[in-house]
Amino acid sequence: xxxxxxxxxxxxKPSETLSLNxxxxxxxxxxxSYYWTWIxxxxxxxxxxxxxxxxxxxxxxxxxxKSRVTISVDTSKNQxxxxxxxxxxxxxxxxxxxxxxxxxxxxxxxWGQGTLVTVSS
Amino acid sequence: xxHMTQSPSSLSASVGDRVTITCRASQTxxxxxxxxxxxxxxxxxxxxxxxxxxxxxxxxxxxxxxSGTDFSLTISSLQPEDYATYYCQQSYIAPYTFGQGTKLExx
Numbered sequence: 001x002x003x004x005x006x007x008x009x010x011x012x013k014p015s016e017t018l019s020l021n022x023x024x025x026x027x028x029x030x031x032x033s034y035y036w037t038w039i040x041x042x043x044x045x046x047x048x049x050x051x052x053x054x055x056x057x058x059x060x061x062x063x064x065x066k067s068r069v070t071i072s073v074d075t076s077k078n079q080x081x082x083x084x085x086x087x088x089x090x091x092x093x094x095x096x097x098x099x100x101x102x103x104x105x106x107x108x109x110x111w112g113q114g115t116l117v118t119v120s121s
Numbered sequence: 122x123x124h125m126t127q128s129p130s131s132l133s134a135s136v137g138d139r140v141t142i143t144c145r146a147s148q149t150x151x152x153x154x155x156x157x158x159x160x161x162x163x164x165x166x167x168x169x170x171x172x173x174x175x176x177x178x179x180x181x182x183x184x185x186x187x188s189g190t191d192f193s194l195t196i197s198s199l200q201p202e203d204y205a206t207y208y209c210q211q212s213y214i215a216p217y218t219f220g221q222g223t224k225l226e227x228x
Contacts, residue, residue: 046208046219046220046221046222047157047165047208047210047219047222048219049210049215049216049217049218049219051215051216052215060215060216061216062216063122063216064216096164096165098164100212100217104171105155105170105171105174105176106153106155106170106171106212107155107167107170107171107210107212108155108157108165108167108210109167109170109176111164111165111166112164113163113164114164
């Protein structure tokens with residue numbers, strides 16, 4: 001079955017770069033039906049869509065984060081990744097990777113369990 | 122960006138109650154509206170896509186409706202496992218924004 005698993009440091013210092021990977025199993029990230037997406041949720045708050053990458057490398061980012069975000073895909077490892085530069089305490093959140101199905105349902109149908117990233121010195 | 126507004130932000134209800142949560146978009150989004158359920162410490166789970174299409178395994182007491190700018194999620198008879206936070210999300214135009222969430226609590 002489809003599974004997604006986030007990995008990466010749980011603690012990042014202010015002004016540094018947050019880097020996370022999402023390992024996908026049960027489906028190929030090269031499948032042209034899906035857009036591989038990152039979402040975050042600050043503690044006790046709602047969900048924020050960060051952006052997605054398509055298998056071809058095409059990306060779409062939330063304008064509020066666009067200047068600091070890079071999402072990329074590695075088809076050889078069946079992974080995609082998130083980089084967020086110049087982090088501050090406001091970037092402390094649970095980060096989720098998810099699959100967005102771009103046909104019929106147009107929704108986030110599979111999610112990783114999430115990983116908490118804390119920005120602190 | 123399309124702004125999504127859910128109401129109410131929180132709701133207390135009893136087991137067996139019929140509950141409706143609404144979601145309004147700041148501009149038309151056709152039927153491209155999804156509903157997710159999130160329990161504490163867990164990832165959101167897709168309940169309904171494109172306004173009214175059930176996901177496999179979702180109980181039939183959940184239903185969605187609406188188009189354009191106004192949408193609703195109805196739980197016909199609340200069960201103990203339904204106490205959670207519910208989010209709407211538009212998938213019409215990126216960024217695919219979420220509503221602020223509706224926390225459903227036990228009365």
